[in-house]
Amino acid sequence: MNSNRVRILVVEDALDIQRLLRSAFEAEEFEVQEAGTLTLALSRAATFHPDLIVLDLGLPDGDGLTFIDKFRTWSQAPILIVSARMNEPDKVAALDRGADDYLSKPFGLGELLARVRVQLRRGSKTESGTSARLEFGDVVIDFVTRTVTKSGQAVNITPTEYRLLTALTRSPGKMLTQSALMKEVWGPHFKDSTHYLRIYVGHLRRKLEDDPSQPRHLITETGVGYRFVK
Amino acid sequence: MINTITNLSARAERLSTWQKIASSVLVCSLSAALMDPLIGHLDLANIVMVFLLVVLFVSVTLGRVGAVVAAVVSVLFFDVLFVPPRFSLAVENAQYLVTFAVMLITGLISGQMAVGLKEKERQALQREIRTRALYDTARKLAGAIAISQVKEICQTFFDEELGVLAALLIAHDGHIDFEAPNNLALFQLERHLAQNAIATGKTIHNESMANTRYASIYVPLKASAAIRGVLALSQFERANYLNEDDLSLAQALGAVLAITIERLHYVAVASQAELDRVSESLRATILSALSHDLKTPLTVIMGLADSLSLGDAALTGPVLSVSRDIYTNAVRLKAMVNNLLDIVRLERGRMALRMEWHSLEEVVGAGIQYLGQSLAGQTVRVRIASDFPLVEMDAILMERVFSNLLENASKFSPQGSTIEIEASVQDDEVHIKVCDQGPGFLPADHDTAFERYNRGALAHLQEGLGLGLSICQMIVKAHGGDISLYNRAEGGACVQIVLKLGHAPHVPEEL
Numbered sequence A: 001m002n003s004n005r006v007r008i009l010v011v012e013d014a015l016d017i018q019r020l021l022r023s024a025f026e027a028e029e030f031e032v033q034e035a036g037t038l039t040l041a042l043s044r045a046a047t048f049h050p051d052l053i054v055l056d057l058g059l060p061d062g063d064g065l066t067f068i069d070k071f072r073t074w075s076q077a078p079i080l081i082v083s084a085r086m087n088e089p090d091k092v093a094a095l096d097r098g099a100d101d102y103l104s105k106p107f108g109l110g111e112l113l114a115r116v117r118v119q120l121r122r123g124s125k126t127e128s129g130t131s132a133r134l135e136f137g138d139v140v141i142d143f144v145t146r147t148v149t150k151s152g153q154a155v156n157i158t159p160t161e162y163r164l165l166t167a168l169t170r171s172p173g174k175m176l177t178q179s180a181l182m183k184e185v186w187g188p189h190f191k192d193s194t195h196y197l198r199i200y201v202g203h204l205r206r207k208l209e210d211d212p213s214q215p216r217h218l219i220t221e222t223g224v225g226y227r228f229v230k
Numbered sequence B: 001m002i003n004t005i006t007n008l009s010a011r012a013e014r015l016s017t018w019q020k021i022a023s024s025v026l027v028c029s030l031s032a033a034l035m036d037p038l039i040g041h042l043d044l045a046n047i048v049m050v051f052l053l054v055v056l057f058v059s060v061t062l063g064r065v066g067a068v069v070a071a072v073v074s075v076l077f078f079d080v081l082f083v084p085p086r087f088s089l090a091v092e093n094a095q096y097l098v099t100f101a102v103m104l105i106t107g108l109i110s111g112q113m114a115v116g117l118k119e120k121e122r123q124a125l126q127r128e129i130r131t132r133a134l135y136d137t138a139r140k141l142a143g144a145i146a147i148s149q150v151k152e153i154c155q156t157f158f159d160e161e162l163g164v165l166a167a168l169l170i171a172h173d174g175h176i177d178f179e180a181p182n183n184l185a186l187f188q189l190e191r192h193l194a195q196n197a198i199a200t201g202k203t204i205h206n207e208s209m210a211n212t213r214y215a216s217i218y219v220p221l222k223a224s225a226a227i228r229g230v231l232a233l234s235q236f237e238r239a240n241y242l243n244e245d246d247l248s249l250a251q252a253l254g255a256v257l258a259i260t261i262e263r264l265h266y267v268a269v270a271s272q273a274e275l276d277r278v279s280e281s282l283r284a285t286i287l288s289a290l291s292h293d294l295k296t297p298l299t300v301i302m303g304l305a306d307s308l309s310l311g312d313a314a315l316t317g318p319v320l321s322v323s324r325d326i327y328t329n330a331v332r333l334k335a336m337v338n339n340l341l342d343i344v345r346l347e348r349g350r351m352a353l354r355m356e357w358h359s360l361e362e363v364v365g366a367g368i369q370y371l372g373q374s375l376a377g378q379t380v381r382v383r384i385a386s387d388f389p390l391v392e393m394d395a396i397l398m399e400r401v402f403s404n405l406l407e408n409a410s411k412f413s414p415q416g417s418t419i420e421i422e423a424s425v426q427d428d429e430v431h432i433k434v435c436d437q438g439p440g441f442l443p444a445d446h447d448t449a450f451e452r453y454n455r456g457a458l459a460h461l462q463e464g465l466g467l468g469l470s471i472c473q474m475i476v477k478a479h480g481g482d483i484s485l486y487n488r489a490e491g492g493a494c495v496q497i498v499l500k501l502g503h504a505p506h507v508p509e510e511l
Helices: A015-027 A038-048 A064-071 A088-096 A109-123 A159-169 A178-186 A194-208 B002-012 B017-038 B044-082 B095-142 B147-162 B191-200 B244-309 B317-346 B360-375 B395-412 B443-448 B468-478
Strands: A007-011 A031-035 A052-055 A079-083 A101-104 A133-136 A139-142 A147-150 A153-155 A175-177 A218-221 A225-228 B165-172 B217-222 B227-234 B356-358 B379-383 B391-393 B418-426 B429-435 B482-487 B493-500
Touching: A007 A015, A007 A038, A015 A031, A015 A109, A015 B244, A031 A038, A038 A064, A052 A064, A052 A109, A064 A079, A064 A088, A079 A088, A079 A109, A088 A101, A088 A175, A088 A178, A101 A109, A109 B244, A139 A159, A147 A194, A159 A178, A159 A194, A159 A225, A175 A178, A178 A194, A178 A225, A194 A218, A194 B356, A194 B360, A218 B360, B002 B044, B017 B044, B044 B095, B095 B147, B095 B244, B147 B165, B147 B227, B147 B244, B191 B217, B191 B227, B217 B244, B227 B244, B244 B317, B317 B360, B317 B395, B317 B468, B356 B360, B356 B395, B360 B379, B360 B395, B360 B418, B391 B395, B391 B493, B395 B418, B395 B429, B395 B468, B395 B493, B468 B482, B468 B493
Parallel strands: A007 A031, A007 A052, A052 A079, A079 A101, B379 B418
Antiparallel strands: A133 A139, A139 A147, A147 A153, A175 A225, A218 A225, B165 B227, B217 B227, B356 B391, B418 B429, B429 B493, B482 B493
C-alpha cells in the first residue's frame, strides 16, 4: 500500500455507483474504500483515515447527517455530499453540520473529479496556510494591505464587502450557507436578513466579475448559499 | 294537613264539573248538618267561621267551580238554617247581608287563587319535565359523532316534547345546504325564510303558515364562530300550536345544536388536516423514493459514458462520439426527470412558496449556470440595471422558470444566435422578457403552449416533454404573476413574465 496516495472513502449504498466511483478515482491514482451502510462507514472512516469522503445522504441504516456529526468529532477531512435529494433544506442541513460541498445526482464524472480536486487542494496544508495574497481571474486580493485590484486597477471596496470577500475566498470550493455567511460578516443578529447578503454579493460581482449576471468566481447555489471558485 | 289537601286536590282534578258541583254541595250540606245541633251553644259569628273554613277547603281542593258553588250553598244554608228567622230566606238583621257578601267574596277569591296556584304548579312541573328532556338531549348531542345523528336526536326531541316536526339545515359560510338529506318528505321549507333567519340571526315565526305544508318557524343556530344552520319546525297536521314557552325551548335546544354542529365542524376540519398531512408526507416519501430510483441509474449511465472519454483509457474517433451521445442523452433525460418530478411536486395544489427578497440578476444567473454546457451554442445577454430593486420571490422556483425558458429558447434558436434577458420596472410591476432569435411561436402556440405535455407545433423538431412552459406558468401564477408569449417584430420568440414589485426592505448603503 502506497501511503502517499490520496485516500477516498465512498459512502454509498448503490453498488453500481460504488463501482463507477472506484474506477473513476482509481484512474486518478486515488486509493478507494467503500461503505454501503452508516455503521460500516463510521468504522472504515476510523481505520482508513480518508483524505476525503464522498457521502450519499440516504443510507439503509441511518441518515448521512449522523455520519457527518460523528465524523466531524475527530476529523476535518473534506466531505463531498452526492445525493438525489432535491430539497434545499437538506443540503443546508448537511453543509451546516460540516459538509464542504454538495453535488446533486445525477452528475457528470468530470464535475465530480473537479470538485474532489478542489476539496483535496483545500485540505492539503500547503495551500490552506495563510497566504498574503489571492489571485483569481484577473483579480488580486492583498490581505496585508487589504486592497483589491482587477486587471491591475485598484477596486474601491467597502469594509463590509471586504469582510464578505475574505469570508467567501477563504475556502475555495467550499459551499458556504447563507446563514453561515450572515453570521460571519454581519453577526448573529442579522441571521434572517439574507437580502443583505444578496445585495453585497451583487456589489462584489459588479466590481470583480466580467459579467455580473454570469459570474465565474462567486457562484450562487440558490436556496443554499455561495461557493467561491478560483 | 297540607299534604292531605294536595292529595285530595290531585284526585279532584280527575272529577268532571258536575261531580265537582255535587261534591261541593255534599261537603257544605254535611258541615251544615254537623253544626245544626250546636245552635244556641255557638255564636252565629263562630258558625260563619266554620262555613268560611269549609268554603276555603272546597275551593282549594275543587277549584273555581267548587268554590263558587260552596260559597253560594254555604250562604244559603247559613241563611236558611242558622240566621233567624230560621227556615226562611228572610233576614232579620241587615247586618247578615255583609256576612253573606264576605263569604261569597272569600269563596271566589280563594277559589281563584287555588286555581292560579294549581296552574303554576302544573307549569313548574311541565318546565321540569322539559328541562330534563333538554338536558337529556344535550347529553345525547354531546356524544354525537355525525351530523346525521344530530339530526335524528333533534327530530326525536321535537316530536316527543313539542309534538312538532323538525328539520335541521346545515349552513356553510352563511349558505344553507338544501340538498343534504333531511326528513323533508313530511313537510316543506320556505327557503327564503330559512336563509333570512341566517342573514338576520333572529328566529322567524310566521304564524300564518302554521297550517300549511310549510315549516312556519325558523331558528338560526348561532355558535361562537358563525351561524351553523337553521332549525325548521312545522306544525303541519300536528295538533300542537306552539306558544312562547315552546318557542324558547326550541331556541334553547337551538343553542345546543349550534355548539354541537360547530364541534363536529372543527372535528372534521382537524381530521381533514391530519389526512392532508399524512397524504402530504406519503407524497413526499414517494417522490423522494422515485427521485432516488430514477437518479441512481442515470448517475451510473452519465458516469460510465463520461469515463469512456476521460483519463488514459479514453476512447477515440467514432466510438468516442458514441460515448458523447450517450452522455448528452443522459443529460437530457436528467432534465426531463427533473421536470417531471417538479411538476408532481408543484401540482399538490397548495404550493408552499419560500418568499424572500432576491436579486433578479442573481436568480437569472443561477438559471444560466444550471444549464451550463447546454447553453454553449448560444450567447446569453442579460440586461438588468445595476440598481434594479430586489423582488420578492421563491428563488429556487424562479430559477427553474428561467432555466426552463432559457432551455426552450436554446432548443429553438440557431447555433451562434443570442438569447436576451431583459428586466424593467413598469409602475408597480416587474417585467422580465426572455427572447430568442428562433422562428418564433406559431399562432396555435399561443393558446396551447401552457398545456401540459404540449410541445408546440414546432416541437417535433426537438425532443422534450413539453413540461417546461407548464411548470413556468404554475410557478409564476403561484407568485401572483403572469406569463405570456409573443413574437418580436424583428423575429424570434419572447416570453414575458410580470411580477409584483412590492416594497423591498431597506439596506443601508456603505460609503
